[in-house]
Amino acid sequence: MDSWLKIENLSFGHNANPLFSELNISVSRSFSIVGILGPSGIGKTSLLSLIAGFTTASTGKICVHGKIVKGPSSHRPVVFQDHNLFPWKNVSKNIELGLRAKKWNKVDRREKVDNLLNAMGLTECARKYPYELSGGMQQRVGLARAMAVTPQCILMDEPFSALDDSTRVSVREYFKSTLEKNQTNAIIVTHDPDEAVKLCDYFIVIKGVGDIFTVEKENIDAVGLREELAHSSAMKNGT
Amino acid sequence: MKLLRSLTGLMILFLAWVLVEPTAGVLLPPLKEVIASLADLAQRGWLIDDVLASLYRVVVGVCLSFLLASFMGFIAVYWKTFPDYIAGGFEIIRPVPPIAWVPLALIAFGVGDKPAIAIVALGAFFPIWLGMVQGIRNVNPSHLHAAASLGCTRRLLLTDIIIPSALPDIAHGLRLGVGLAWFCVVAAEMMGAASGLGYGIQLFSQNLEISRMYVYLLAIGLLGYLSNVLLESVADYLNGWRS
Numbered sequence: 001m002d003s004w005l006k007i008e009n010l011s012f013g014h015n016a017n018p019l020f021s022e023l024n025i026s027v028s029r030s031f032s033i034v035g036i037l038g039p040s041g042i043g044k045t046s047l048l049s050l051i052a053g054f055t056t057a058s059t060g061k062i063c064v065h066g067k068i069v070k071g072p073s074s075h076r077p078v079v080f081q082d083h084n085l086f087p088w089k090n091v092s093k094n095i096e097l098g099l100r101a102k103k104w105n106k107v108d109r110r111e112k113v114d115n116l117l118n119a120m121g122l123t124e125c126a127r128k129y130p131y132e133l134s135g136g137m138q139q140r141v142g143l144a145r146a147m148a149v150t151p152q153c154i155l156m157d158e159p160f161s162a163l164d165d166s167t168r169v170s171v172r173e174y175f176k177s178t179l180e181k182n183q184t185n186a187i188i189v190t191h192d193p194d195e196a197v198k199l200c201d202y203f204i205v206i207k208g209v210g211d212i213f214t215v216e217k218e219n220i221d222a223v224g225l226r227e228e229l230a231h232s233s234a235m236k237n238g239t
Numbered sequence: 240m241k242l243l244r245s246l247t248g249l250m251i252l253f254l255a256w257v258l259v260e261p262t263a264g265v266l267l268p269p270l271k272e273v274i275a276s277l278a279d280l281a282q283r284g285w286l287i288d289d290v291l292a293s294l295y296r297v298v299v300g301v302c303l304s305f306l307l308a309s310f311m312g313f314i315a316v317y318w319k320t321f322p323d324y325i326a327g328g329f330e331i332i333r334p335v336p337p338i339a340w341v342p343l344a345l346i347a348f349g350v351g352d353k354p355a356i357a358i359v360a361l362g363a364f365f366p367i368w369l370g371m372v373q374g375i376r377n378v379n380p381s382h383l384h385a386a387a388s389l390g391c392t393r394r395l396l397l398t399d400i401i402i403p404s405a406l407p408d409i410a411h412g413l414r415l416g417v418g419l420a421w422f423c424v425v426a427a428e429m430m431g432a433a434s435g436l437g438y439g440i441q442l443f444s445q446n447l448e449i450s451r452m453y454v455y456l457l458a459i460g461l462l463g464y465l466s467n468v469l470l471e472s473v474a475d476y477l478n479g480w481r482s
Binding site: 052053054071072073074076077078080082084086087088089097098100101102129130131145146149155 | 381382384385386387388389390391392395399400403404406478479480481
C-alpha cells in the first residue's frame with residue numbers, strides 16, 4: 001500500500017530511558033490527517049520533533065512523502081502550540097518569510113500573503129505585531145505562515161489548546177477545510193480525544209515505550225480509545 | 240514627559256551649583272563666569288574645533304570596535320563555542336583600564352588622532368562584543384526551528400531571525416560602548432593629543448582657567464548624554480516590537 005508517512009525501526013531517547021524503541025508505522029494515502037494521541041509527557045511532541053527534523057533519532061528513519069527526514073524542511077512546516085511567531089515581524093512579514101525563502105518575487109509574495117490574510121480573516125491585522133494579537137489570531141497567523149509555503153504536510157503541536165472554546169471551533173473548522181482544499185496532509189499532536197476525532201482520520205496512540213499502536217477513525221470506539229483517553233485526561237486534571 | 244524629567248534633573252544640578260558656588264572657592268567658578276567663557280570659546284572657534292576632534296575620534300573608534308565585534312559575532316553565529324575560546328584572553332585584558340594602554344598607544348602610533356582612536360576602540364570594544372555574544376546566545380531556538388521549517392537558508396536565518404532577535408542586546412552593548420568611548424577619548428587626549436576636549440581640559444587646568452575647563456567638562460557631559468539619547472531612540476525604534 002502506498003504510504004505518505006513511513007517510520008521504520010525508529011529508536012529515540014536515552015539508553016536508560018528510551019521514548020521509542022524499534023518503532024514502525026506506515027500511514028496510507030487514504031488517510032490525510034493523522035493524530036498523535038497519548039497522555040502528557042509520553043513523547044508525542046518528541047515524535048513530532050523527529051518528524052519535523054528538529055531532533056535526530058538514535059536509529060531508524062522517517063520518510064514523509066517519499067523523502068527521508070534529514071532536517072527541517074518547508075515540505076513539513078510546523079504550527080507550534082505557543083504560536084512561535086517572530087515578534088519583530090508584523091503579521092504580513094511573518095507569513096511572507098517562507099515565500100522569501102522560496103525566492104518568490106515581491107509581487108507574487110504580496111498577492112499570496114493578501115490572499116491568505118483574506119482567507120484567515122486577518123486583513124485588518126496585516127501590519128500588527130504578534131503582541132497586539134489575541135491567542136486565536138496568533139494561531140491563525142501561525143497557520144497562514146505554514147500554509148503559505150504550500151506544503152505537502154503540516155505538523156501541529158497542540159494547535160488549539162491555547163484557544164477559547166468559540167475560537168477553537170472556528171479555527172479548527174477553517175483549518176480542516178483549508179487542508180482539504182489544498183490536499184495537504186497533517187500530523188497533529190493532541191491530548192484531547194474529542195478534538196482528535198473531529199479532525200483526524202488516523203491515529204498513532206502512544207501509551208508507553210513499546211506500547212504504541214495505530215488505529216483508524218472508524219475503529220476508535222471499538223477499541224475503547226476515546227473513553228480511555230478521556231479518563232486519563234480527567235485523572236490528570238483531577239476531575 | 241521623559242524629557243521633562245531629565246530637564247528637572249538638569250535644573251536641580253544648576254541650582255545646586257548656584258547654592259554651593261559661594262563656598263567652593265576656586266573649585267567651582269560662578270555660573271555666569273562659565274557662561275561668559277562658553278561664549279568666548281565659541282566665538283574663538285576653539286570649542287567647536289575640539290568638539291569635532293573628539294567626536295571624530297569617538298565615532299571612528301566606536302565604528303572600528305563595532306565592525307570587529309560584528310565580524311567576530313558573525314563567526315560566533317556559526318561557531319557556537321568561539322566566544323568561549325577567546326573569553327580567557329579577553330577577560331585578562333578587559334579589566335585593564337583603557338587609560339593604562341595610552342603610553343603603549345603613543346609609542347605605537349605617535350601623537351595625534353591614531354592613539355586616541357585606538358584607545359577609544361579598545362574601550363568600546365568589550366561592551367559591544369559582550370552585548371553581541373549575549374544577543375546571539377539569547378536567540379530563541381524555537382524561532383530558528385520555525386524559520387528552518389519554512390525553508391529559510393542560512394542567510395535568511397542570519398538576517399531575519401538572528402540579527403533582529405539579538406538587536407536589543409547589541410543596542411544595549413553599543414550604548415555602554417559609546418559611554419565608555421567618551422570616557423576613553425578624554426583620557427587619551429589628556430595624555431597624547433594636540434586637540435580635543437580632553438586636551439583642552441588638560442591645557443586649561445595647567446593654566447588654572449577653571450571656568451574654561453568647566454565649559455569643556457559640560458560639553459563632554461552634554462555630548463555623552465546626547466549620544467545616549469540618540470542611540471536609545473534608534474534602539475527604541477528598532478525594537479518597537481518588544482512593547
